[in-house]
Amino acid sequence: MTTTPLTIRTNLPLAGSGPLAARVTTLEHGRVRYVVRGPHLRGTLLVIPEHLYGGSVIPSTVSVQFGDGAEPVGYYEHRPDEPVVYGVQVHGWTPGINPDAVPTGYFLGRDATNLRDNRVHRELSNGVRRRAEAVIRSVVTHWSHLPHRAQLIEAAARPKAQQMAEHERDLAVQAEREAAELQAARKVARARLYCLTGILRRTPQAPAPADPSPVRLALVDHRRHPMGTVTVREIAVSTDVPGSVVYEVHGARVHGRFTLGRHTLRPEPMPGGIWVGYGHARRRHFDYERADEPSVNGVTISGDWDLHGTQDLTAATPAEAPARVRTSRTTGHSAPAATNRRAAAVLRALALHYLARADAAALQLAAAQDLASSALAETRRELRTLRKRHHHARAQADHHRLRERQYRALARGSAATAVQAMKNTA
Known part of the structure; x- marks a missing residue:
């Protein structure tokens, strides 16, 4: 008033x-x-x-x-x-x-x-x-x-009370939306935690030893045009990178080694996809110089290839795979187009050959268990953070809803009514 x-x-x-x-x-x-x-x-x-x-x-x-x-x-x-x-x-x-x-x-x-x-x-x-x-x-x-100080305060507050209530409502809606998103994220993280725990409890399966018998693989480009054949031998079932196999490849202007395993840079507890390291990998990532890096079309290539999923993997797809020519220990540039095409054909053929192994499930479990302990600790930290953020968002939503009710009481009645609303909702 x-x-x-x-x-x-x-x-x-x-x-x-x-x-x-x-x-x-x-x-x-x-x-x-x-x-x-x-x-x-x-x-x-x-x-x-x-x-x-x-x-x-x-x-x-x-x-x-x-x-x-x-x-x-x-x-x-x-x-x-x-x-x-x-x-x-x-x-x-x-x-x-x-x-x-x-x-x-x-x-x-x-x-x-x-x-x-x-x-x-x-x-x-x-x-x-x-x-x-x-x-x-x-x-x-x-x-x-x-x-009449109380009357002055009420007279100053009432004209903007409805506007303030709408502002608090908007803040409450925003906090409630954030709380719902965080609750969903907690559910996903808990499911990942349970899955990782299950992976760690599973009995490891011994992969088959490397088979040195040569196998001939046909290469095709992304249009399924023949590109010759290569001879592939298994050099080692790696203990440095669990779940991976080192192959030596010769023929069709390709010579050298490739390490194949599962793609692990995804949030899924059981790694899928394919990871290929050019050369004999001693660790999964950040291995800048590898022994026996392959030569394709006379060009030595280095780096890694990660494929997120295998559902679209064929002898002709995906069309391209990265290949890098090293200029120093940590620098390089893209390989020529013809080299890249042939390298992609080799990678696709090797990936299909790796996935066809009889012990593919054992290799996948070995890769998963190698990463599960650190992933489990990280997921627990993530859950603690998500829980803290979720509780904070819920508290913020409740806080803004309370203030909204108080402002609406002030708009309808008087400052005394709003004060009583504060006491009733405290």
Whole structure:
């Protein structure tokens, strides 16, 4: 509601000088105008309860505006009757003052300036600042003891209460959506945790030893045009990279070794897809220089090939696979197109040959168990983080829903109603 206009005359104590004569008028929306006169001081100040987004539902701080008028003004516009302190006109405002604990000094911010007629803002001198702060302390202290203070706060809060309620509703919806997403992520992480635990509990299966018998494989390009054949021999079932097999390849302008295993850079506990390391790999990744790197079309190639899934793997697809020509230990560039095409044909043929092994399931389990312990620890850390974030999101949603209800109570009734709503929902 709007308070009844009321004007009183009073004298306010002012530190360091005589009393400050003031004419105090209650305005609409909880504003109170103080027209003050004193030694080296004259002008108008407005005390305005602050109803801020994210602040208290019932305003608990005030701002002091220098000059009269309820409408906003531009950065370079004066307000009527701005205070003049020691001959300096004070422009702007100072926010965030707790009327029950008024600061003792140094609380004027950058919004309190001297706006000159040439539209230049000047900082206030120390003397002007100290006197202005003394006046504000006296004015706000008087405001805090007004008998209709509660009515002023209610009058300031009610016009924006519905708008504030909608803002809190939007924040609550956002927090609830985040909580739902985090709950779904927790469900996925728990399922992965159970699967990893099951993998670790399974009895390992011994892969078959390497078979040195040569096998001839046909190569085709991505259009299924023949590209000759290669002879493939198994060199080792790797213990350095569990679940992988090292092959030596000769023929059709290809010579060298390739290490084949399962693609492990995916979140699935049981690794699928295919990983190929060019050369004899001693570790799964970041192995920059490998022994017996293959030569294709006379070009030595290096690097890795990762295929996420095998459902589309054929002798002709995927059409390309990366091949790199080394220029230093850690640098290189792409192989020529013809070399890349032949390397891709070899990789596809080797991948199909690897997947056709009778012990493919044992190799896959070996790769999974090699990674399961670290993946299990990482998943547990992820679950702890997700649980903490989920609880925080739920608490935020509940907090904003509570504030929404309080603002709606304030919009419907009075500040006392909103306070009672706070008590009932605490």
